[in-house]
Amino acid sequence: MLPDGPALPALDDLLRDAHVVALPLRNRFRGVEVREAFLVEGPNGWTEFSPFLEYGAAEASAWLAATIDFGWGPEPRPLRERVDVNATLPAVAAGHVPEILRRYPGCRTVKVKVAEPGQTLADDVARVAAARAFVGAEGRVRVDANMHWSVDETLAALRALAPSDLEYVEQPVATVPELAEVRRRIADEGLSTPVAADESVRKAADPLAVARAGAADLLVVKAQPLGGITPALGIVREAGLPVVVSSAIDTSVGLSMGAFLAASVPELPYACGLGTAAMLTSDVTTEPLLPSEGTVDVRRIDVDVDLLRRTAAPAERRAWWLDRVRACYEQLARSRAATGEP
Numbered sequence: 001m002l003p004d005g006p007a008l009p010a011l012d013d014l015l016r017d018a019h020v021v022a023l024p025l026r027n028r029f030r031g032v033e034v035r036e037a038f039l040v041e042g043p044n045g046w047t048e049f050s051p052f053l054e055y056g057a058a059e060a061s062a063w064l065a066a067t068i069d070f071g072w073g074p075e076p077r078p079l080r081e082r083v084d085v086n087a088t089l090p091a092v093a094a095g096h097v098p099e100i101l102r103r104y105p106g107c108r109t110v111k112v113k114v115a116e117p118g119q120t121l122a123d124d125v126a127r128v129a130a131a132r133a134f135v136g137a138e139g140r141v142r143v144d145a146n147m148h149w150s151v152d153e154t155l156a157a158l159r160a161l162a163p164s165d166l167e168y169v170e171q172p173v174a175t176v177p178e179l180a181e182v183r184r185r186i187a188d189e190g191l192s193t194p195v196a197a198d199e200s201v202r203k204a205a206d207p208l209a210v211a212r213a214g215a216a217d218l219l220v221v222k223a224q225p226l227g228g229i230t231p232a233l234g235i236v237r238e239a240g241l242p243v244v245v246s247s248a249i250d251t252s253v254g255l256s257m258g259a260f261l262a263a264s265v266p267e268l269p270y271a272c273g274l275g276t277a278a279m280l281t282s283d284v285t286t287e288p289l290l291p292s293e294g295t296v297d298v299r300r301i302d303v304d305v306d307l308l309r310r311t312a313a314p315a316e317r318r319a320w321w322l323d324r325v326r327a328c329y330e331q332l333a334r335s336r337a338a339t340g341e342p
């Protein structure tokens with residue numbers, strides 16, 4: 001189900017002055033080496049559309065709803081001016097951990113990618129230990145397995161990672177029943193690691209099912225896949241669980257949407273995954289939303305025309321993105337027309 005939202009702007013308003021950029025990453029992340037994004041300026045300011053390339057129109061349409069919500073919808077009402085952020089550590093060798101974490105000045109929380117296909121639990125243990133050594137006993141270290149473990153593998157990993165004292169484990173397994181089982185087994189075995197749901201929120205037909213099933217201790221919420229700040233805030237309210245606001249390797253424009261969401265959530269007990277501008281080798285603004293003193297600003301982003309030109313995607317990629325916006329727009333228009341009917 002696609003979220004409701006403001007009346008759609010004309011398709012031409014989305015396409016006429018749009019930019020498509022291709023930003024190389026410093027380190028490969030979930031198989032991605034260059035991040036592409038579609039940027040457009042609405043009456044509220046610059047907004048972003050950047051679903052991953054493999055997503056079909058149905059899934060990507062929620063991301064377009066978010067693009068429109070941020071550019072054309074109700075202005076967010078932030079409760080804070082800065083948001084604490086975590087460092088995001090790709091599945092690199094342990095020896096590379098310090099050089100990556102140094103890009104996140106002041107961040108006391110690290111999210112470590114684990115369970116990367118082709119790697120071993122020993123690789124994860126070494127990487128997580130290096131992250132713990134970097135932040136010290138006062139810091140926080142969480143891991144994200146992106147659904148790659150079974151229930152048994154999760155428990156084995158949590159036992160092996162226990163010396164690093166995890167803040168939580170994010171989406172260790174794929175399904176809601178498995179998440180529930182992981183939580184039960186953690187309690188049965190006398191462990192205490194909280195379980196966070198990410199894919200079970202952002203890729204689910206019903207983002208609240210995991211909360212209703214009592215299958216997670218906290219939720220990871222992302223503005224773009226949930227259809228924007230307005231619907232995401234509704235999900236946070238109804239879930240009744242603590243949340244971490246995160247992002248999807250966005251440009252600073254997409255990160256600013258996440259920062260406004262994080263700033264609008266009533267309670268924000270965890271550092272948010274909004275520091276990832278540090279993963280990009282270039283950005284679309286001269287004032288990128290980079291972490292400083294462990295936080296990012298909550299502000300709109302002005303894009304820089306020179307940077308847009310320098311990071312512009314090749315013509316055939318631009319054409320692909322414009323087609324994708326058209327396809328998603330059609331879906332949104334159809335779904336909004338349907339909800340208007342009796």
Ligand SMILES: O=C(O)CCC(=O)c1ccccc1C(=O)O
Pocket residue numbers: 030086087088111144146198246247248249272273274276
């Ligand atoms: O939460 C963070 O630290 C950064 C964002 C992140 O990890 C991410 C980025 C792109 C795609 C998936 C994920 C994820 O949380 O699984």
Ligand SMILES: [Mg+2]
Pocket residue numbers: 144146170171198199220
């Ligand atoms: Mg995740």
